[in-house]
Amino acid sequence: MTLERKIPVAVLGATGQVGQRFLTLLADHPWFTVAAITASERSTGRRYGDTVRWSMTTPIPPSVRDLMLAPTAPDAVRGCRVAFSALDSSAAGPAEVAFAEAGFLVVSNAKNHRMDPDVPLVVPEVNPGHLALAAEQSYGTAGARGVILTNPNCSTIGLVSALAPLEAAFGLEQVHAVTLQAVSGAGIPGVPSLLAIDNIVPFIPDEEDKLEVEPHKILGTLENGAIRPHPVRTSAACNRVPVIDGHTLCLSVKLRDQPDLDAVRAAWEAFRGEPQHLGLPSAPARPIVVLDGDDAPQPRLHRDLGAGMTTSIGRLRPCPLLGIRFVVLSHNTVRGAAGGALLLGELAAAKGMVPGVAAEDVIGPRAGSAT
Numbered sequence: 001m002t003l004e005r006k007i008p009v010a011v012l013g014a015t016g017q018v019g020q021r022f023l024t025l026l027a028d029h030p031w032f033t034v035a036a037i038t039a040s041e042r043s044t045g046r047r048y049g050d051t052v053r054w055s056m057t058t059p060i061p062p063s064v065r066d067l068m069l070a071p072t073a074p075d076a077v078r079g080c081r082v083a084f085s086a087l088d089s090s091a092a093g094p095a096e097v098a099f100a101e102a103g104f105l106v107v108s109n110a111k112n113h114r115m116d117p118d119v120p121l122v123v124p125e126v127n128p129g130h131l132a133l134a135a136e137q138s139y140g141t142a143g144a145r146g147v148i149l150t151n152p153n154c155s156t157i158g159l160v161s162a163l164a165p166l167e168a169a170f171g172l173e174q175v176h177a178v179t180l181q182a183v184s185g186a187g188i189p190g191v192p193s194l195l196a197i198d199n200i201v202p203f204i205p206d207e208e209d210k211l212e213v214e215p216h217k218i219l220g221t222l223e224n225g226a227i228r229p230h231p232v233r234t235s236a237a238c239n240r241v242p243v244i245d246g247h248t249l250c251l252s253v254k255l256r257d258q259p260d261l262d263a264v265r266a267a268w269e270a271f272r273g274e275p276q277h278l279g280l281p282s283a284p285a286r287p288i289v290v291l292d293g294d295d296a297p298q299p300r301l302h303r304d305l306g307a308g309m310t311t312s313i314g315r316l317r318p319c320p321l322l323g324i325r326f327v328v329l330s331h332n333t334v335r336g337a338a339g340g341a342l343l344l345g346e347l348a349a350a351k352g353m354v355p356g357v358a359a360e361d362v363i364g365p366r367a368g369s370a371t
Contacts, residue, residue, distance in 0.1 A: 007354055008035035009345075010077040010104075012085045012095065014069065015039045015052045017187045018109050019086035021338035026084075027061035029342075030281050031349060031362060036077035039069040040091075055188060074102035081355050084341060085110060088187075096148055100137070103144030105354050107151070107345040109337050111206070114150045114214065117226065121150050121217050123157055123340065124280070124347045125273025125287045126164040129222055131351055136225050144355070149348060151341040152218060153210040155179050155238070155247050158330030160218045161288065161311040162251065165271040166264065167219055167230070171256025174322055175234040177211055180241045180248040182299065185332045191240060201240040211236035246299030247332040254322040261316055264324060265290050268313055278363060280346040282339060284309040290316070297329035308334030309343070 009026070013019045014037035026034050038044075043051050049065035070076040072087065072095050083099045085092055085108040092110035099106045113119045118136040122128065131149070139146040152160070159177060166172055181204060183191045195201060212234045219230035241248075259267075268288045275283035284306030290313050291297050297312035305312055308331035319325035330336050352359035 006033040007031055007082060007349065007357055008033055008080045009082040009084060010034075010036040010038065010080040012038045012072050012083055012099075013087040013091075014048065014064075015043060016086055016088070017055065017184060017333060018337045020052065020054060020056050021333045022084050022086055022342065023061055023064050024056050024058060025282070025334075025338055025342050027063060031346065032082065034064055034067070035080050036070055037064060037067050038072040038077065041071065043069050044071045045069065053188060074099050074104065081105065081357065082107065082345060084338075084345060086338065097139070100139035100146030100148050103140045103146045103355055105345070105348060106146065106148045107341050107348065108148060109151045109341045111153065111210070113148050114152065115217065116148075119148050119150055121152055121214060122344055122347075123152060123160055123164075123218060124275045124283070124343050125271070126160055127218050128274040128347060130218075130227070131348065131353070133222060133225070133227065134353070147353060149344055151337070151344055152214050153207070154185055154330070154332040154336030155181060155207065155249060156211055156214040156218070157336045157340055158247060158249055158311055158328045159211060159251070160215050161330065162249075162268070162313055162326070162328045163215065163232075163253070164219065165267040165288070166253065166255060167232075169263070169267040170259050172219070172230070172232050172253070173256055174254035175215075175232060176252040176322065177234065177236045178250045179207070179211070179236065179238045180243070180250070181207070181238060182243040182245050182247055182332055183240065184245050185247065185336075186240070196240070196242050199242065202237070204238045204240055207238035208236040211238065243299045245331055245333060246303035247330055247336060248297070248299060249328040250325070251328060252319045252322040252325040255324070258323065261318070261324070265316060275343055275347060278347075278350055280343060280350065282309060282343040282346055286310055288313060290314065297327060299329060302329055303331045309339050311335065
């Protein structure tokens with residue numbers, strides 16, 4: 001790290017579940033410092049510590065407790081270069097465009113721009129090369145170009161993290177996915193207790209569509225300034241379960257080749273991505289951990305591996321229909337939301353995408369190189 005001063009960032013939608021997670025992860029970050037936080041009109045002008053309904057297991061970071069909540073507008077957070085968006089999808093679309101037009105690097109956790117043709121949808125270990133797609137964007141002016149980058153759906157991240165090594169090694173054809181998704185994925189206040197306790201809700205709005213569509217873009221190839229979608233066929237069924245954090249996916253997968261189980265396991269265990277090669281601050285040393293035993297992974301035991309950034313995989317076994325089957329666990333508010341977006345922001349900074357900050361100033365001369 002060679003920056004003389006940290007990069008000032010804004011967190012948009014700082015009072016919600018994902019916004020709180022952003023602030024927790026950004027506390028004492030080596031590259032970024034939270035200089036501004038925003039909220040809806042009913043909360044602006046108020047002290048953060050007096051306003052937020054804090055739900056994290058650690059206290060509010062002292063560095064943000066006394067910050068005043070600003071309106072979600074570029075003029076209200078002047079001096080910041082990066083906007084981490086934890087906005088609800090009902091407000092995120094036009095707000096993120098406004099920030100990009102004002103010259104910000106916008107890293108969004110919302111769904112609004114994920115499928116825009118010129119917006120990268122990135123899991124940093126899986127498809128870092130898709131950041132080049134941002135060159136097709138035309139936000140802002142010549143002197144203040146802005147960019148929108150997006151983080152996938154919280155379950156999609158665990159899904160493609162497990163699938164990407166298999167696609168690279170054996171070719172990927174079909175996926176059947178059943179998700180068991182934690183209540184924290186519904187945000188605050190989330191699922192009413194009388195619906196969540198002693199229950200499973202076999203429907204989450206829009207989730208199945210996201211799992212079936214987003215992998216086409218993430219696993220696709222960038223050709224001539226556009227993404228050629230991956231042809232994988234995916235069927236998803238999504239369920240809300242009474243777990244606080246951690247989305248579990250039960251997957252059956254058909255591969256083009258027919259590797260034995262040892263080869264599949266070896267592909268996962270060898271998997272590393274550009275964040276690991278660059279040593280990005282939020283990158284786990286091992287993006288995938290394969291667990292032994294018939295009863296792993298489990299949310300309570302394994303969601304916090306790699307500080308919540310590691311994807312856990314277990315129960316690898318033959319599938320009589322598609323070939324192989326296994327269970328995936330990913331922390332939905334860390335890797336699947338704020339942590340994944342923060343890692344994407346770090347990768348963008350290492351690529352020289354932060355206005356006024358050269359890649360070499362962040363991580364040295366190798367930051368702009370491809371891997």
